[in-house]
Amino acid sequence: MAHVNRIAVRLGLLAVAMFGFGFALVPLYDVFCDITGLNGKTATRAVAESRVVDEQRWVTVEFVTYQSSGLRGRFDPSVHRLQVRPGEMHQVDFTVNNPGGDARVLRAIPSVSPGVAASYLRKTECFCFQEQPIAAGSEAVMPMRFYVDQALPADIEVFTLSYTLYDISEQAAAGSGA
Missing domain, CATH: 2.60.370.10 (Ctag/Cox11)
Structure with missing residues (x-):
């Protein structure tokens, strides 16, 4: 059972990390475009x-x-x-x-x-x-x-x-x- 709990926690952390990355992607893209002049x-x-x-x-x-x-x-x-x-x-x-x-x-x-x-x-x-x-x-x-x-x-x-x-x-x- 402990093994299942560890997997669930890791999957939860992975989901939070993916959400955070998706949320940060728009400002990062804007900075990238400002620096490079692309888009x-x-x-x-x-x-x-x-x-x-x-x-x-x-x-x-x-x-x-x-x-x-x-x-x-x-x-x-x-x-x-x-x-x-x-x-x-x-x-x-x-x-x-x-x-x-x-x-x-x-x-x-x-x-x-x-x-x-x-x-x-x-x-x-x-x-x-x-x-x-x-x-x-x-x-x-x-x-x-x-x-x-x-x-x-x-x-x-x-x-x-x-x-x-x-x-x-x-x-x-x-x-x-x-």
Whole structure:
């Protein structure tokens, strides 16, 4: 019987260790992505606007939008493709509408492909920096101001900035105590 108890304790400890590892995996992954620049994660805060425009070079930035499953409405960029000079400031507006009967809180998660380009995308303003409340039956225009750092490797002539829009209304309500 003692042998069975030892096995049960070991299995219990193994389950706790696996749960702990799974819980720690998300922050560890975020740190790994921050250090390596992998996964196309972009900054979550605005950057300073000090820059010099490279008049000799053009870079194409493509804009793609997705919505999480079950999210109704439209989510579109004002342009799908933009030619920019590194260091040159640009603004792209994203329009979202909420055709439903309930107010929503939305969160946009950005990603850049190829992932290495994320380290050179400088956002000075972005709707992705915070939650976006949208009233029932309304439409919102959300700006994103950016420039491409001049240090972007020369072999990257085109990169894609994509946003996936999520409905976080339930989490936002739970967080506010409502």
